[in-house]
Amino acid sequence: MDFFNDKHVEAAKDLLYKMADDQLIIGHRNSEWTGLGPILEEDIAFSSMAQDKLGQSEHLYNLLHELGEADADTVAFTRNENQFHCCHLVELPIGEYDFSLMRHFLFDMAEAIRFEMLIDSSYENLARLARKFKGEIKYHTMHANTWVKQLAQGNEESKARMQSSLNETWPLALGIFEEGKYESVLKDAGIFAGEKELQEKWLTEVTALLAAAGLQIPENATPTNGGRYGQHTEHLQPLLDEMTEVYSIDPTADW
Numbered sequence: 702m703d704f705f706n707d708k709h710v711e712a713a714k715d716l717l718y719k720m721a722d723d724q725l726i727i728g729h730r731n732s733e734w735t736g737l738g739p740i741l742e743e744d745i746a747f748s749s750m751a752q753d754k755l756g757q758s759e760h761l762y763n764l765l766h767e768l769g770e771a772d773a774d775t776v777a778f779t780r781n782e783n784q785f786h787c788c789h790l791v792e793l794p795i796g797e798y799d800f801s802l803m804r805h806f807l808f809d810m811a812e813a814i815r816f817e818m819l820i821d822s823s824y825e826n827l828a829r830l831a832r833k834f835k836g837e838i839k840y841h842t843m844h845a846n847t848w849v850k851q852l853a854q855g856n857e858e859s860k861a862r863m864q865s866s867l868n869e870t871w872p873l874a875l876g877i878f879e880e881g882k883y884e885s886v887l888k889d890a891g892i893f894a895g896e897k898e899l900q901e902k903w904l905t906e907v908t909a910l911l912a913a914a915g916l917q918i919p920e921n922a923t924p925t926n927g928g929r930y931g932q933h934t935e936h937l938q939p940l941l942d943e944m945t946e947v948y949s950i951d952p953t954a955d956w
Contacts, residue, residue, distance in 0.1 A: 708883075708886055709886065709890050709892070710768055710769070711883065711886075712883035712886040712887050712890065712892065713768060713824055713827070713887075713892055714765060714768055714770065715786070715881045715882070715883050716881070716883070716887060716892065716893055717761050717762075717764055717765050717768075717827070718765065718786040719786040719787065719788075719881065719929055720761050720815070721757075721758045721761035721762050721765065721776075721777075722758075722785045722786045722787035723787045723788060723791050723808075723812075723877075724754045724755070724757045724758035724761065724812075725754070725755065725758035725777055725787075726785075726787045726791040726792060726937070726940065727754055727790075727791035727804075727808060728751045728752075728753075728754030728755040728757075728758060729751070729755070729940060729944055730751075730791060730792075730793075730794070730795055730801075730940075731747050731748075731750055731751035731754065731795075731801070731805070732747075732748065732751035732752075732755075733794075733795045746844055747801070747805075750805075750840075750841050750844070753837045753841070757830075757834055757837070758777070759773050759777075760830055760833075760834075761830070762776050762777055764826055764827060764830070767826070778944065778945045779945070780941075781938070781941070782931070782933045782937045782938040782941060783931040783932075783933070784931060785928075785931065785933065785937065785941075786928065786929050786930075786931070787928055787933075787937070788873070788876045788877045788879065788925075788928040788929065789873050789876050789925045789926075789927070789928045789933065789934050790804060790807070790808060790870065790873035790874050790876060790877060790925075791804075791808065792928070792933060792934045792936045792937045792940065793873070793934065793936055794936060797862075797866075799852070799859075799862040799863055799865070799866040800866045800869065800870065802845065802848055802849060802852070802863075802866070803849065803863065803866040803867055803869075803870045804866075804870050804873075804874075805841070805844075805845045806842075806845035806846065806848075806849045806907075807870055807871070807874040807877075807907065808874065808877065809838060809841040809842050809845050810842055810845070810903060810906060810907050810910075811874070811877050811878075811899065811903050812838055812841075813838045813839070813841070813842045814899055814902045814903055814906065815899055816831040816834050816835060816838055817831070817835070818893065818894055818898070818899060818902075819831035819893060820832055820835075822891065822892055822893060823890060823891035823892055824892045827892070846910060849863065849910070849911075849914055849916075850910075850913065850914040853914035853915050853916050854914060854915060860915065860916075863914075863916060864916055864917065867911070867916055867917075867918070867919070868919050871918065871919045871922050872919070872922045872923055872924060872925045873925045875900075875922060875923075875924035875925065876924050876925040876926050876927075876928060877900075877903075878896040878897070878899060878900035878903075878924070879896065879924065879926040879927075879928065879929045879930075880895070880896045880897070880929075881896070881929055884896065884897075
């Protein structure tokens with residue numbers, strides 16, 4: 702797609718920022734499991750997935766650069782929390798393993814569906830990235846699905862912990878689908894079919910998977926919104942300060 706007016710460009714930027722910021726922040730959160738995983742395989746798995754997320758965010762920031770924004774390093778490491786568009790779900794500390802695993806499951810299921818929808822985007826550069834990321838995200842969802850089911854069907858304690866983590870993360874996960882101000886532009890231009898359609902597809906898939914695992918979706922949950930508009934939890938700015946420490950010392954350092 703050749704953008705033919707400024708509104709299409711702004712709509713694409715808004716979409717790219719929230720996707721890239723989500724990937725950057727959850728990538729850094731997942732990396733905190735390095736050396737702390739409950740078993741060696743999970744230590745390696747979370748570290749590997751964190752690297753994937755950081756790589757995906759860099760590619761998305763590069764698309765923003767093509768649309769006139771600053772380069773990837775500047776965008777990723779020089780903004781304050783109110784300039785970020787990530788959802789609240791990705792911001793929270795890793796907590797216990799059950800929390801991080803459930804967050805991983807809910808977030809990556811949404812990302813898998815989002816990128817599947819974007820394969821047919823009229824924004825060809827983004828569609829190309831969606832095709833590129835498909836294999837990585839397929840592994841992420843397979844990992845999440847396997848462990849959520851295994852632990853939910855384990856002993857009474859593991860099932861109770863997985864249900865508790867689902868209760869905690871579900872309202873946060875609903876915030877993934879907070880609509881931006883360019884929803885109609887994105888849909889009309891064929892760039893993206895919109896957050897509402899994404900949420901509907903996600904609900905269908907995760908409801909079936911969680912039911913198969915024996916877990917109950919919380920009823921009447923209120924979405925935790927605000928992140929897409931720069932309103933964040935108390936946990937984001939300290940994470941940004943930690944993330945940008947090396948860049949502040951040496952702006953030429955590689956990711």
